[in-house]
Amino acid sequence: MAYSDHAATAHDHDAHDHKPHGWRRWVYATNHKDIGTMYLVFSGISFFIGGTMAMLIRLELFKPGMQFLDPQFFNSMTTMHALEMIFGAVMPAWTGLANWMIPMQVGAPDMALPRLNNFSFWILPFAFTLLLSTLFVPGGAPAGGWTMYPPLMLQGGASFPMTIFAIHMMGISSILGAINVVVTIMNLRAPGMTLLRMPLFVWTWLITAYLLIAVMPVLAGAVTMLLTDHFFGTTFFTAAGGGDPVMYQHIFWFFGHPEVYILILPAFGVVSEIIPTFSRKPLFGYEAMVYATASIAFLSFIVWAHHMFTVGMPLAGQLFFMLSTMLIAIPTGVKVFNWTATMYRGSLTFEPPMLFALSFLFLFTIGGLSGLMLAIVPADYQYQDTYFVVAHFHYVLVPGAVFAIMGAVYYWLPKWTGNMYDLKLAKWHFWLSTIFVNVLFFPQHFLGLAGMPRRIPDYAVQFTDWNMVSSLGGFAFGLSQFLFPYIIWKCVRGGARIGNRAWEGAHGLEWELPSPPPFHSWTEPPSDALIQRGAAH
Amino acid sequence: MMRKMTFPLTLAAVAAAGLSRAAHAASGWSLLNMTQGVTAMSRQIYGLHMLMFYLCVAIAVVVFGVMAYSIFTFRKSRGAVADTSLVHSTMVEIIWTIVPVAILVATAVPAATTLIKTEDLRNSQLTVRITGFQWGWNYEYLNSGVSYFSRLDRASDAARQLGSGIDVTTVPHYLLNVDHPLVVPVGTKVRLLITAADVIHSWWVPAFGVKKDAIPGFVNEAWFNIDADKTGLYRGNCAELCGRDHGFMPIVVDARSKDDFQAWLKAEQAEQHPPAASAPASAPAAAQ
Numbered sequence: 041m042a043y044s045d046h047a048a049t050a051h052d053h054d055a056h057d058h059k060p061h062g063w064r065r066w067v068y069a070t071n072h073k074d075i076g077t078m079y080l081v082f083s084g085i086s087f088f089i090g091g092t093m094a095m096l097i098r099l100e101l102f103k104p105g106m107q108f109l110d111p112q113f114f115n116s117m118t119t120m121h122a123l124e125m126i127f128g129a130v131m132p133a134w135t136g137l138a139n140w141m142i143p144m145q146v147g148a149p150d151m152a153l154p155r156l157n158n159f160s161f162w163i164l165p166f167a168f169t170l171l172l173s174t175l176f177v178p179g180g181a182p183a184g185g186w187t188m189y190p191p192l193m194l195q196g197g198a199s200f201p202m203t204i205f206a207i208h209m210m211g212i213s214s215i216l217g218a219i220n221v222v223v224t225i226m227n228l229r230a231p232g233m234t235l236l237r238m239p240l241f242v243w244t245w246l247i248t249a250y251l252l253i254a255v256m257p258v259l260a261g262a263v264t265m266l267l268t269d270h271f272f273g274t275t276f277f278t279a280a281g282g283g284d285p286v287m288y289q290h291i292f293w294f295f296g297h298p299e300v301y302i303l304i305l306p307a308f309g310v311v312s313e314i315i316p317t318f319s320r321k322p323l324f325g326y327e328a329m330v331y332a333t334a335s336i337a338f339l340s341f342i343v344w345a346h347h348m349f350t351v352g353m354p355l356a357g358q359l360f361f362m363l364s365t366m367l368i369a370i371p372t373g374v375k376v377f378n379w380t381a382t383m384y385r386g387s388l389t390f391e392p393p394m395l396f397a398l399s400f401l402f403l404f405t406i407g408g409l410s411g412l413m414l415a416i417v418p419a420d421y422q423y424q425d426t427y428f429v430v431a432h433f434h435y436v437l438v439p440g441a442v443f444a445i446m447g448a449v450y451y452w453l454p455k456w457t458g459n460m461y462d463l464k465l466a467k468w469h470f471w472l473s474t475i476f477v478n479v480l481f482f483p484q485h486f487l488g489l490a491g492m493p494r495r496i497p498d499y500a501v502q503f504t505d506w507n508m509v510s511s512l513g514g515f516a517f518g519l520s521q522f523l524f525p526y527i528i529w530k531c532v533r534g535g536a537r538i539g540n541r542a543w544e545g546a547h548g549l550e551w552e553l554p555s556p557p558p559f560h561s562w563t564e565p566p567s568d569a570l571i572q573r574g575a576a577h
Numbered sequence: 578m579m580r581k582m583t584f585p586l587t588l589a590a591v592a593a594a595g596l597s598r599a600a601h602a603a604s605g606w607s608l609l610n611m612t613q614g615v616t617a618m619s620r621q622i623y624g625l626h627m628l629m630f631y632l633c634v635a636i637a638v639v640v641f642g643v644m645a646y647s648i649f650t651f652r653k654s655r656g657a658v659a660d661t662s663l664v665h666s667t668m669v670e671i672i673w674t675i676v677p678v679a680i681l682v683a684t685a686v687p688a689a690t691t692l693i694k695t696e697d698l699r700n701s702q703l704t705v706r707i708t709g710f711q712w713g714w715n716y717e718y719l720n721s722g723v724s725y726f727s728r729l730d731r732a733s734d735a736a737r738q739l740g741s742g743i744d745v746t747t748v749p750h751y752l753l754n755v756d757h758p759l760v761v762p763v764g765t766k767v768r769l770l771i772t773a774a775d776v777i778h779s780w781w782v783p784a785f786g787v788k789k790d791a792i793p794g795f796v797n798e799a800w801f802n803i804d805a806d807k808t809g810l811y812r813g814n815c816a817e818l819c820g821r822d823h824g825f826m827p828i829v830v831d832a833r834s835k836d837d838f839q840a841w842l843k844a845e846q847a848e849q850h851p852p853a854a855s856a857p858a859s860a861p862a863a864a865q
Contacts, residue, residue, distance in 0.1 A: 105745040109739075191777070191793060192777065286792060320659040323664070380647060383648065385651055422622060490610070498825070501746050506606075
């Protein structure tokens with residue numbers, strides 16, 4: 041929609057593209073920018089739906105006693121909030137950004153497989169309509185947690201098969217999207233754009249795409265076994281038939297742990313683009329960053345059981361997963377140190393993308409450090425399934441992944457629209473978000489350590505005070521987010537025109553294209569000089 | 578689901594009620610950290626937790642310090658000019674890889690030592706089988722014929738209903754009280770055999786540093802040994818999402834002196850197996 045306004049008026053050179061107009065442009069879309077836009081709009085809608093669920097959770101937890109929600113509906117809210125945010129908000133946002141940016145950054149005209157691209161997007165609205173419609177079926181929406189552990193999940197009513205089918209659809213969409221990213225990066229790079237000249241966002245997405253292709257089928261397998269256990273008399277996860285409920289957890293987390301890196305690796309890429317731009321200095325240790333990303337991806341396959349230290353694993357198993365988990369701190373530390381070293385002796389300015397990247401740097405590190413504490417098995421016995429874990433993963437996912445997505449939008453929005461957005465309002469959005477995200481999640485560390493379990497609709501009265509603080513922070517954070525679509529909408533409608541290079545220190549092929557870029561990004565490959573200038577590391 | 582009330586009004590009322598309460602009760606604010614507990618194991622876990630915490634604080638001070646220094650010193654507005662040649666330093670990169678490795682090895686040693694101790698189930702003196710169900714616990718004292726169910730107490734259960742009208746702050750130990758607590762002796766290594774009847778639950782008492790999943794069809798083991806001078810009531814919750822009333826499945830452990838425990842166990846045996854019921858068992862002996 042951003043595009044249509046300009047395409048129709050200001051940019052006559054687009055006329056030769058013969059793109060369809062009206063609804064056909066979107067339903068039949070094969071253009072990477074149009075599909076990217078649809079992914080991002082879809083992600084924004086999911087963010088607000090999942091956010092509404094979070095607000096209901098924080099409302100019920102504002103004070104002890106049951107005030108608003110039935111406990112079963114509360115459990116549905118925690119379950120649906122997670123599914124909506126992970127599969128509906130964060131993953132499509134990254135795919136949307138990949139669609140927009142990867143062809144521009146590697147010097148390609150479009151994604152390699154445009155019709156597949158259309159298909160992988162259009163599965164999503166159907167998958168989420170199906171998932172959200174479970175709110176209205178007998179028995180209500182799924183309430184067994186997003187992890188869907190049996191046997192609890194098998195007690196689900198009509199929502200059970202609907203949820204599983206929705207997850208299958210999301211999985212297909214992700215796999216197709218990932219294949220498209222891999223093929224585009226491998227085949228459509230401009231001559232001279234060698235692998236080690238690619239921007240970090242492209243690198244992290246390439247590795248993410250491999251993770252997606254590797255683990256989404258594992259999730260599909262796990263939920264299909266749930267389905268056959270429920271409807272076809274198999275006993276994969278039932279001890280009475282020779283199965284094991286814990287086997288589900290192993291399979292799920294074999295998907296689930298790489299999944300958390302699927303959510304965060306592109307964020308590493310975005311931050312590695314933003315910090316050098318606003319430090320006016322190339323990224324420190326580019327190759328180390330690439331290798332660190334690959335190491336994290338590899339390690340993500342051998343740490344899954346740290347999500348289940350209390351299931352009664354053998355001692356050797358617990359030791360192995362504790363040590364392998366601690367190892368992740370090394371490549372993650374390398375990344376944080378490299379970002380810091382990039383700023384060191386730079387020339388820093390603090391536009392909204394940089395502010396979000398800096399917030400990411402501090403707050404993601406806090407989440408990383410609490411993750412290191414969680415790796416210590418005996419201590420994890422006390423942390424497991426408490427609000428300490430809730431605080432930990434929200435620190436890495438909200439000021440981690442979500443802030444990186446916001447930073448990315450504020451970084452590339454002028455490129456996409458050709459207009460500068462309201463910088464002052466965006467700074468308001470940043471400060472409100474950063475302050476209230478801490479008011480929201482920091483007290484949850486205290487609650488967890490003091491003994492409050494997660495996924496409970498009501499709590500003992502001694503937990504009241506910090507829950508109130510957390511809820512008030514949550515409401516303020518939620519309200520602040522309405523600034524985000526408003527700022528984007530205003531920017532799409534108009535604003536100060538910008539040149540090719542929206543930011544003084546910006547490097548990379550996307551900044552060599554006009555703003556907004558032509559319908560097909562690089563119809564002629566960029567010259568070697570342009571590539572060299574972009575890859576100035 | 579949502580009760581039909583004017584939403585903003587309700588929110589305002591809740592906020593007002595909540596804030597006035599918060600002003601009166603200050604105790605909740607001081608709940609910031611893990612309990613040290615009442616067993617040697619829980620204190621060791623607490624020590625490990627604090628070690629990791631201080632380590633993380635130290636790392637954060639150093640890393641955030643360098644970040645903050647860079648952010649305040651190298652500003653373009655203060656005339657900073659970027660040193661674009663500073664993009665790589667093998668020496669620095671080796672150092673900041675080796676130092677974290679050393680720190681991790683140093684912490685892995687006490688962590689592994691403590692873990693090995695938690696898994697040492699030898700020489701237990703009493704065994705209790707715990708069976709989680711939706712939504713409560715069954716406790717069975719092996720080889721003594723004593724078993725009973727333990728659920729959320731009636732006062733909490735009445736107060737926690739949606740729209741009960743009961744002020745939960747007036748309910749003693751709201752959501753942390755049960756009808757029949759687990760009774761154990763202090764100064765005794767108690768072995769737990771933990772399982773479940775329907776879905777997965779998790780038996781957690783923070784003061785003992787014990788959390789173990791109760792898995793239907795499988796038996797998990799755990800143990801605790803309460804300090805000899807620490808008789809009293811210890812409270813916990815089910816820690817694994819187990820359905821609608823997961824949040825209403827507390828655990829209370831009544832730790833008594835060894836003598837009191839034996840007296841209690843005898844009284845329970847007498848109550849659960851009255852002498853009349855044991856008469857047929859002694860009949861064959863009489864016939865000989």
